[in-house]
Amino acid sequence: MTNQKGTARWIFRIICALLAAAGLLLGGRYAYASEDGMQSGFSKIIDSIKETKEELAEAAGDVYNVLLIGVDRRDTSWNGNSDTMILLSVNRVNKKVTVMSFMRDLYAVIEGHGVKKLNAACAIGGPSLLISTLKSNYGVDVNNYACVDFNSMIDIIDALGGIELDISDAEADSANGSIREMAALRGEDPESHYFSGGGTYTCDGLRTVAYARIRKVGNNDYERTQRQRDIVAKIAKKITSLDKDQLAVFITTAFSIVSHDFSSADMLSLAAWAPEILTYERNESRVPYDGMYYTQSEILTPDQPATNDKIHEELYGA
DSSP states (O other): OOOHHHHHHHHHHHHHHHHHHHTOTTSGGGOOSSHHHHHHHHHHHHHHHHHHHHHHHHHHOSEEEEEEEEEEOSSSSSOOEEEEEEEEEEETTTTEEEEEEEOTTBEEEETTTEEEETHHHHHHHHHHHHHHHHHHHHOOOOOEEEEEEHHHHHHHHHHHTOEEEEEOHHHHHHHHHHHHHHHHHHTOOSGGGOOOSSEEEEEOHHHHHHHHHOOSSSSHHHHHHHHHHHHHHHHHHHHTTSOHHHHHHHHHHHHTTOEEOOOHHHHHHHHHHHHHHTTOEEEEEEESOTTSEEEETTEEEEOHHHHHHHHHHHHHOO
């Protein structure tokens, strides 16, 4: 468990990342065409948060679950398999934030389609079917979601100015293959994006998404989910380095890219929570849990009752 001061900074960054990734703060009645208008809108939001802090925090409930979805698709002709599914769960009663990855090959009974891998739910019916599938199989209630594909995630990272990542030689080699593929699809020259080998890099969108896609280095998809959680934390860290005006511009850009179901009230509620959440502890986990599943026909099949009990304990219990 992280120390309280470190945890406070980490949680604040995660909340800021969520606010920016969903891009709703400057949406609706706060959307402005000019840069001056964007900055003015951002200031109005901050004022609104201060004025209604207690009311909004109470309205959001004791446990707030947000699903971050990354879909594997090269165009918008289909929904895409949800190869990234990260639940950010904020528990006000137990003062804890849980970051929980659901693996792509996880067992799921999808309504009307039988037993499939969990990532197929999004491909078949979009985020709404994925959310209902998580509920019916794993007892998880999702309040809101934010969804990106390869291209939108690349554009978000580029708008942010890149993030810093440490990468091994094996990871660099694997990522370069994805960079080559994605650059070709975007009509870009991949040469300037390639990793020259292991090291610490300031990664643009192509590099970051290529890193997030690495699956055949280390412990396959188990390790990939950790890379994805690390990227979320890195994005959050970068966002908190922006000043108010830079953040306003970035959020407006993100709003035009990310698919989501947040209302302005939802986002204000999360923002109103931030001072309280700064004191919370952090927990990371992954479903299926080690020692509580077996593999059958490439599907990770968990001990369902025990798994659901543990999920419920992590999100809602003491």
